[in-house]
């Protein structure tokens with residue numbers, strides 16, 4: 001159940017780089033603001049802070065647009081575009097707005113893979129597109145800032161925007177492992193492992209089909225034939241196994257899902273932190289349905305898992321697990337009802353209705369188990 005030591009080292013290194021970058025950008029922002037303040041007094045400080053926040057939003061948009069354009073240029077198809085928890089998703093030829101979020105990511109541009117075999121799929125430009133877009137806009141902004149240095153207000157605005165973009169570019173392009181792997185890390189893994197290129201193809205294909213309303217169990221079974229577990233050494237290929245496990249859950253093959261989860265822990269598969277935590281939710285859910293409430297409590301009440309559950313208050317799978325735990329382990333129907341109501345509220349905003357249908361069926365299993373009790 002523990003991350004591998006190379007994953008831990010990579011996470012520590014990622015944190016150090018991010019902190020160093022944040023300090024550096026902080027110094028640049030501070031210099032820009034104090035430069036402008038010396039000419040205009042303290043009043044614009046709030047304005048500059050607000051501009052720093054707006055710059056961050058603009059760079060998230062630019063980043064995802066960069067992925068989108070580079071994807072379209074290399075034959076990918078638009079599936080969804082997310083900024084924070086707002087998702088624009090293409091369904092039946094129309095773009096609709098839905099709600100969804102994933103910790104560790106501020107945005108996400110999902111696309112369907114080009115109609116090519118997985119080993120022929122172009123992936124470099126699609127992955128670099130986001131960071132390149134930040135870089136291509138930030139460098140001219142910094143050059144302009146230097147040109148306009150005689151006008152402190154303009155200098156500060158351009159410098160803040162430029163510095164924010166450079167921070168985005170570096171934290172996305174330099175291979176880092178946070179809660180999820182960044183673009184640079186994904187690219188590095190794909191260049192290194194043939195299996196991760198095939199895994200990415202499957203992941204993109206699955207996302208595209210989910211967006212079209214299909215369920216995992218309705219998809220081509222061949223897509224879920226992941227490579228032998230002992231050969232998996234990167235988080236993209238590891239996510240392939242997560243897809244297979246989720247498919248077992250969708251097919252209500254709980255014993256097989258549990259057995260696969262056990263194998264994931266046994267082989268110490270390098271899952272990303274978010275997927276590790278979500279898989280633990282499924283493991284606890286299966287234990288609850290089988291009446292092993294102590295095992296479920298041990299998983300869900302562990303400190304880091306608790307923190308994770310609190311960080312994902314609007315994630316259907318997390319709410320479903322909490323609902324099952326409240327009803328089957330805590331025998332607290334009032335608390336369970338609160339999770340149920342929250343789930344019902346999320347239903348209309350869910351990006352994938354197929355996913356929701358799957359969740360609804362799993363909730364029925366919980367209710368049946370509660371009746372038997």
Ligand SMILES: [Zn+2]
Pocket residue numbers: 063067130131172183
């Ligand atoms: Zn990106």
